[in-house]
Structures are given as structure tokens and as C-alpha cells.
Amino acid sequence: MTLAATQLAAATNENLASISNTLIYSAMAVYTLAFFAYIAEWIFGSRSKVGRTAAALTAPDTAKADAPAVTVNKAGGGTAVLERPKVVVRSSAGSRDVPDGPGAHGGDEQGDLFGRVAVSLTVLAFVVEAAGVVARAASVQRAPWGNMYEFNITFSTVAVGVWLGLLALRKNVRWLGLILITTVLLDLGLAVTVLYTASDQLVPALHSYWLYIHVSTAIFCGAAFYVGAAGALAYLFKDSYEAKLARGGKPGILATSVLERLPSSASLDKFSYRINAAVFPLWTFTIIAGAIWAGDAWGRYWGWDPKETWSFITWVAYAGYLHARATAGWKGRKAAYLALIAFACWLFNYYGVNFLFSGKHSYAGV
Amino acid sequence: MSKTTASDTGQVPAEDQDLGAAGSRLSTAPQEEQPHLPALGVVGWVRWFWRQLTSMRVALLLLLLLSLAAIPGSVIPQTGIDALKVADFRQRHTTLAPIYDKLGLFHVYSSVWFSAIYILLFVSLIGCIVPRTWQFVGQLRGRPPAAPRRLTRLPAYTTWRSEADPEQVREAALALLKKRRFRAHVAGDAVAAEKGYLREAGNLVFHIALIVMLVAFAWGQLYKSEGNKLIVQGGGFSNTLTQYDDFKSGNLFSQDDLDPFSFRLNKFTGTYELTGPNRGTPRTYEADVTYSVGAYGKEQRTTIKVNEPLEIGDSKVYLVSHGYAPVITVRDARGKIVMNKEAVPLLPLDGNVTSSGAIKVMDGYRNAKGEKEQLGFQAFFLPTYGGKGSTMLSAFPALLNPMLALNAYHGDLGVDSGVPQSVYQLNKKKLTEFKDSKGELFKQQLKIGETMTLPGGAGSVTFEGVKEWAGFQVTRQPGSGWALVGAVAAILGLAASLFIQRRRVWVRAVTGDDGVTVVEMAGLGRSESAKVPEELGDLAALLYDRAPGAPDAGDDGPGADTPDAAASGDAPGDDDPSSRASVPAEGAEQK
Numbered sequence A: 001m002t003l004a005a006t007q008l009a010a011a012t013n014e015n016l017a018s019i020s021n022t023l024i025y026s027a028m029a030v031y032t033l034a035f036f037a038y039i040a041e042w043i044f045g046s047r048s049k050v051g052r053t054a055a056a057l058t059a060p061d062t063a064k065a066d067a068p069a070v071t072v073n074k075a076g077g078g079t080a081v082l083e084r085p086k087v088v089v090r091s092s093a094g095s096r097d098v099p100d101g102p103g104a105h106g107g108d109e110q111g112d113l114f115g116r117v118a119v120s121l122t123v124l125a126f127v128v129e130a131a132g133v134v135a136r137a138a139s140v141q142r143a144p145w146g147n148m149y150e151f152n153i154t155f156s157t158v159a160v161g162v163w164l165g166l167l168a169l170r171k172n173v174r175w176l177g178l179i180l181i182t183t184v185l186l187d188l189g190l191a192v193t194v195l196y197t198a199s200d201q202l203v204p205a206l207h208s209y210w211l212y213i214h215v216s217t218a219i220f221c222g223a224a225f226y227v228g229a230a231g232a233l234a235y236l237f238k239d240s241y242e243a244k245l246a247r248g249g250k251p252g253i254l255a256t257s258v259l260e261r262l263p264s265s266a267s268l269d270k271f272s273y274r275i276n277a278a279v280f281p282l283w284t285f286t287i288i289a290g291a292i293w294a295g296d297a298w299g300r301y302w303g304w305d306p307k308e309t310w311s312f313i314t315w316v317a318y319a320g321y322l323h324a325r326a327t328a329g330w331k332g333r334k335a336a337y338l339a340l341i342a343f344a345c346w347l348f349n350y351y352g353v354n355f356l357f358s359g360k361h362s363y364a365g366v
Numbered sequence B: 001m002s003k004t005t006a007s008d009t010g011q012v013p014a015e016d017q018d019l020g021a022a023g024s025r026l027s028t029a030p031q032e033e034q035p036h037l038p039a040l041g042v043v044g045w046v047r048w049f050w051r052q053l054t055s056m057r058v059a060l061l062l063l064l065l066l067s068l069a070a071i072p073g074s075v076i077p078q079t080g081i082d083a084l085k086v087a088d089f090r091q092r093h094t095t096l097a098p099i100y101d102k103l104g105l106f107h108v109y110s111s112v113w114f115s116a117i118y119i120l121l122f123v124s125l126i127g128c129i130v131p132r133t134w135q136f137v138g139q140l141r142g143r144p145p146a147a148p149r150r151l152t153r154l155p156a157y158t159t160w161r162s163e164a165d166p167e168q169v170r171e172a173a174l175a176l177l178k179k180r181r182f183r184a185h186v187a188g189d190a191v192a193a194e195k196g197y198l199r200e201a202g203n204l205v206f207h208i209a210l211i212v213m214l215v216a217f218a219w220g221q222l223y224k225s226e227g228n229k230l231i232v233q234g235g236g237f238s239n240t241l242t243q244y245d246d247f248k249s250g251n252l253f254s255q256d257d258l259d260p261f262s263f264r265l266n267k268f269t270g271t272y273e274l275t276g277p278n279r280g281t282p283r284t285y286e287a288d289v290t291y292s293v294g295a296y297g298k299e300q301r302t303t304i305k306v307n308e309p310l311e312i313g314d315s316k317v318y319l320v321s322h323g324y325a326p327v328i329t330v331r332d333a334r335g336k337i338v339m340n341k342e343a344v345p346l347l348p349l350d351g352n353v354t355s356s357g358a359i360k361v362m363d364g365y366r367n368a369k370g371e372k373e374q375l376g377f378q379a380f381f382l383p384t385y386g387g388k389g390s391t392m393l394s395a396f397p398a399l400l401n402p403m404l405a406l407n408a409y410h411g412d413l414g415v416d417s418g419v420p421q422s423v424y425q426l427n428k429k430k431l432t433e434f435k436d437s438k439g440e441l442f443k444q445q446l447k448i449g450e451t452m453t454l455p456g457g458a459g460s461v462t463f464e465g466v467k468e469w470a471g472f473q474v475t476r477q478p479g480s481g482w483a484l485v486g487a488v489a490a491i492l493g494l495a496a497s498l499f500i501q502r503r504r505v506w507v508r509a510v511t512g513d514d515g516v517t518v519v520e521m522a523g524l525g526r527s528e529s530a531k532v533p534e535e536l537g538d539l540a541a542l543l544y545d546r547a548p549g550a551p552d553a554g555d556d557g558p559g560a561d562t563p564d565a566a567a568s569g570d571a572p573g574d575d576d577p578s579s580r581a582s583v584p585a586e587g588a589e590q591k
């Protein structure tokens, strides 16, 4: 390249970088609007006062037994005679037979409207943020995962993407919206203030296609683990709530209002488990890909560098969680606590290790 | 069902026992036993201990313990990672350090207690895997268990009254299930079928793969070797022990394990960011080498980069460091050349490759009085010197304005004293400073081509030029292939284990009291999944086509909303409520 061409390229890159910054700030603005819409959804939803859980837990047995908890009816309606047989589903031993809550809007029409607006705004913000990440990638001409700023903006984009994906698959996850967007705003706030790094290229140790594989799966795993951990946390609250009701206790008004609208503890538990279990093989792969990359870059596959150590700890913690779910006396709440601890390990590996320890994984500023 | 909470899953009532058998063995997980103490002497105790060790509970505790035990190693400096940091820590914490030493906290991952945890875990794992494998083989050889008496108790259930004969229905069901790749057979009045054995196989493969990986790592530790070699541009290396600057190896390593090869460094290239906030950050490091394998191998040329080691046999040659080697000519008092254009490698001190080291003239030098003596120079080198008045730190890593600063000494370098000494440091014990006109240590800054004349006609030093050097690490890690195989198997096994459902389906067809055939279908999965009822619905729809519904007495149609099916006489409604809580939907895992 001639000198002029180099300068031109540098100017384009700087242009792209500033476009990326603008997009990220715009995404934050839209997320903030979405945040208020979610709040409105919860507030309007609190107008509905249905005590479904208590009703389900105290309903007389005979009435319950006649009406199956859930019926799955696959053949969309049809005439009575040709309809396929209906399948009756029973919940397993030990789980409470509680219906899922209606979601944040609590069945309130206005609440639902705000909820839909919030989701639409989230989709818009997601698109803008994704564009910001892509522009950043274009400006540095590599994958946007060279420093913690880039890692953060990619991370929140993927977390929102995972959640929107689950919504698109018609999973019962809309209740998670407010928590998710709150953390996304925190994550982005941290990114643009503390972690901001001007766009730049990578040190030679980071040049490898394993970077793309290892870091992209790590980000995806973190985002999905986050959603799983949120499910586990919600499970713990809802489970205490149900247990209190089953004992004949009377939970507070706020707890009732909020928790009545969440899915049942059994659903939350399953939701959290499915996500964590589905991501665990990928997390295993991430660590192995990292080891292969380390083998190429630093001449050893595993050196107990703090980052490596903490991804190992995270891995073992998640393995412990999966084990707990198959171990008598550890299912339910204890397993959920393990899921939270495991996610805390992941977070610590991401933030704590970069700031507290210096290891081979610290480069490009932070 | 209604009043069930997590705690009241007590015992299985007698009427549900047959379901217990049908629901069992969906997993080969060890059954939990209460840790009651044995009364049976030594054998009893050993057996008890073994049972405990191989129980799921202890496996879980060991797993959690392992993750806890890994933490200190990330907080406390480790000898294996950064020995300098450990030394520094020892100096600053004189009371803590000996305690840490006793506890092995400076080498956590090879300490007794860390090893104890993972060895116990792996003993537990083997003790768990072997019986599980046998059990699984038994399950594969056996047949799916017969239908429980009351299918209504299963997590997914459906029923209808059909015009077809019971026998016809069973035949159709058997064919259908087999076509769907269930293992199915007729047992009594019902078809019993099972699918998803790959789940269990995957789980076993995963755990076995963990053992393979551990053995591969242990093997690698015992036989590994790792050596470093610094090569100046144009220099060469052949892979024998004596050629290494330093060398580490596992306990069972022998010299014959070294792969025979040699290589020569033709050129090292480093490029750096020229502008911006990250000015000076390295962009590329490349070593252009010529290598040959075996004693008389053909010469080949290649490039070694930071992420792209050269692989020869089991060995990998990594590019790990680089620096500069000023080329020096030294003349003695008589003008005789005692060091001829020798490249002296210096050690980099910072990111901009400010370097330091020592130039040692050991033989052949005679001073102004004609006596034999040795010369020593403390050397500082800046690839980019900021100019007069700037600091003695390099401003950029590339050779933009090289400057060499020398402090001159003469006397005895102490190299023959038998104590090994660093080539980068001067042992000044028996050295005397050259003095300048003010009586201070004689030092001078040189640009390429400049010569420094030593005081008192003691000779001269010429800075001829600069060569680059590259540091290479040669490692041999046998067993890494097996570790990779284990890792891949672990991931595949894990995916099978977590994504595949093992489930059972039963189809019962009997003639009801009114002479009409009653078809009942039920499904059971290892964990509650929406997939089991969905699949049962699909199967039921298909079977319904082959065994169409019979008009109901009450004209309710086959798709009646409730499965109370008067014909079956077994509606959930007329059960004793206390027994409802105990449907063992999770099969073998009931407490």
C-alpha cells in the first residue's frame, strides 16, 4: 500500500469506529426506553390479583384429579370423532402441581401492551447494538473480541440475542425481560465508561483462528449461562413462595404480586436446567479449544494460568450442578444454589481475573 | 398430586411397586443408600467405605472440593508458572512463606492434598463406571420391562376404545414402535418399548473419556521435556541436551526421547504499530528458519510464527522471545583483535526492548603493560534512543536509532571459579573499574560504527552493528494426542448424554367389560420433558389410525377430554389420594 492509501484506510477505520460508538450509545438509549416499558408492564400487571398458586395448592383433591394438570393436544382442534387421542400429563413425584404465572403483565391488557412495546424496543436496540459490534469489527478488521470493551458489547448483544431467540421459539421467557435489560444496561454502562479502549489491532499471540472459535463460544456460553442463572434465581424465590403457601403461610404483598406472575417453580427449575445442560458441552469445548490455542501460542496446553484455572473451576462447578441434579438430597434448591455459584465463577473469571491477577490472558490494556 | 411438596415423597405404596420395577433402570446411576454404619468387621468396613466412595453423593462432594482446592493456586504465586513472583513473595512475607511452603501452596496443582482429591475422585469414578457398564450391558441384552399394572399413573397417558381386536392393536403397536426404532416386544397384554439407550452410552463414554484424559496428562507429565535455546541470526541448533540453554523434563524422560533434528535461524522479523495509542505494540513476529530432520535429512525452509510452531515428530519448536545482539570488535593494547565481530545477545527489559547484558573478553587480551587480563563491559542497548538528554529507556522496539552504552572493567571475570554464572551479568568481585579523567567509572555511548578507546591505551571497543536473536522453546508432550481423543470423546459423550432422552412406551390393549377393546398408552422419561408426552401423542395418533375409535356409550368420542375411560375402571379419580404423590416418574432416582 502507498502511504496515501494507508492513511485513507486509517481514516475509514476511525470513521467506522466512531460510527460504532454512536450505534452503541443509540442502542443504550433504546434499551433505556425498553427498560421503562418493562417497568410499566410490571406496574400495570400488578393490578391483577389472581392467587392461582394458592388456589392450586389448596384445591380439593377430587376436583384436581378429574381435571388433568395439562393436556397436550397436537392435532389443531378438528371434529370430535376424528380428533386424535389426548395425552394426559402428570407432574412427577415430589413436584408441586402449580400452574405457570401469566407473565409480567399479569393478564392486564395495558400491561401486555407495554410488554409488547418493550419487546419490540428490545429487538430494535438489539439490531442497533449488533450493528455497532459489526462496525467495530470492521474498524479493527478482525473479530471484535480483543479487549474487555469489545468483549462486553459483544456479550450483551449475544445475551439479548439468546433471549430473543428463546422468545421466537415461543418459550415462556418474557418475564425475564426486565432483569435482562437491567443487566445489559449495566454491562454497557461499564463498557463505555471504565472499559473503553480505542479500536486497535491484536498482539501476535492473539492472531489465530482458534481465537474466533474459543472466544466466540466463550461469549455465547457466558450469555446463555447468564440466562440459566437468572432462571435458577427466579426458581429459588418462587420455590420459597410456593413452599410458604403450601405450609399455609402468607407471603407479603409485593412477593405475591411479583411471584404470582412468574412461571411455576417446577417450570423455572426445568428452564434453568435445560439451558445450563445444553450449554455445558459447549463450555467443555470452549476450554478444550482454549487449550489447543494455548498449545500453539504459548507452547503448553495447560499452565494453570489464572484464567485457565478459573475456567476449570467454572467447569467443575457446572459439572457439580449437573451431578447434583442426579443425586438424592441435592435436587431442587441445593442444585440451584450450585448453578448460581457456578455462574458466579464464570463472572469472576471474566471480570475478577482480568482486574485482580496478571497472567498470560491480560493484554491490550485490560 | 395436589398437596405434594418436595418433601413428602416417602415410601412407595404396595400397589405402585410394579410401576417401580417398570420405571427402574432408566439410568444406571448408583442407588443411594443411607450412610448407616456397618457392624461387620474389617470386610464390612471396607465394603462400606467403598460404597460411600463410589456413591453419587461423595462424587459430588469430591467435585466441589476439587473446584475449591483449585482456587488458592490462582491467588498465590506458583513456582511452576512464575518462579520470580514466588521469590518476591517469599521476600515480602517472611512469616507466611514457610507456612505456605509446608502446605504446598506454592505448587498447589502438584501438592499432596490436591492430588489426593483428584485421585480419590478418579478412584470413585472407576468404581462407579465399571458396575454401571456391566449393568448397561445387561440392559442392552435384556428387554424393556413389562407394562406396570396401572398405566394411568405414568407421567404421560392416553386411552381410547377401539373397534380393532386387542391382538391386532398390539401387533400394530409393535410394528409402529419398531419402525420408530424403539426396542419393543409383547409382554402379556401389552407392548413394552424403550428408546434412547445412546444417552446412557454417552454418559459412560464421557466418564471413561475423563479417565483417558487424566491418564494422558499423567503420561505427558512423566515423559515431557521442555528446553530453551537462544539463537542469533545465522546461528544454528541441533536437538541434543548439551545444546540447550536450559532444560526441564519429566521423571521418566530419557535422552533418547529427543527427536533428532537441527535448524538454523536465517532471519527474524518483527513489525510494530507505528502510530496511535498502541504505538510499539508488536504486530508480527516471524522467524525464517532452515531445518532438517535426522542426522542427514534434506534441508527445508519454513517460517515459525508465534501461533504456528514447527512440528517435528513429537516435538514442537515455538518462537517465544526475541531481542538484539550488538556486534562487537575488541582490540587489546597492542591493537590485536581479541574479539572479532562477535554478536553478544542482550536480554530485553521492557516492551520497547531496552536491553542489558554483559560483554566478556576472556582470552587473548593483554593490557598496556603487556600482562594477560580479562575485560568486562556492562552493556545497555536501546534500539531507539531518544537523543541527548533523554532517558536510558528505548522509545520504540524496532531499530530506529540504536545506541549502545558500555561501562568498562578489567581484571578477573571469575568465570573459572567453578561457580556457574549468568552470561548476562558481570561478577565484579575481582574486577576493577576503568576510570575517566574525573576519576569516575569510564562509560561511553556508541552509535553503530563508533569506537570507544579505553583509558590509558588499554585498547578499544567497536560497535559494528546489530543482529537480532530469537528464543525458541522445544517441547515434547507425549500423550497429547490421546488427551485430544479423550476430549473429543468427552464432548460427544456429553452431548449424547444431555440431549438424548431415554424413554419407555407401553401400549396395552384388552377387551373391556362391554366387549369393546380398550387401548391404553403411557410414556415414561428419565426426566420430565415435554418431549415424552409429545412423542406419545404422535405415536397415539398413528396407532389410532390403525386401531380407530369405537363409538362410546355416552357418545363422547374417542377424544374425550378426560381419560377417566369407564372401561378401564382405573381412573385416577378413584385412587386413594395419599398414593398419588408417588408416581416414580424419574425411575431409578426415587429417594
Ligand code: HEM
Residues within 6 Å of the ligand: A318, A319, A322, A323, A325, A326, B027, B028, B029, B030, B053, B054, B055, B056, B059, B063, B121, B122, B124, B125, B126, B128, B129, B203, B207, B210, B494, B497, B498
Ligand atoms: C471426574 C469427575 C466427574 C465429572 C467431571 C463428572 C461429570 C458429570 C457430568 C457433567 C454429568 C452430567 C451428564 C448427564 O447428566 O448425563 C455426569 C453425570 C453422571 N455422573 Fe459424573 N462426573 C464425574 C465423576 C463421577 C463419579 C465419580 C460418578 C460415580 C459415583 C459419576 C456418576 C455419574 C452418573 C451416574 C451420572 C448420570 C446421572 C444421570 O443419570 O443423570 N460421575 N457426570
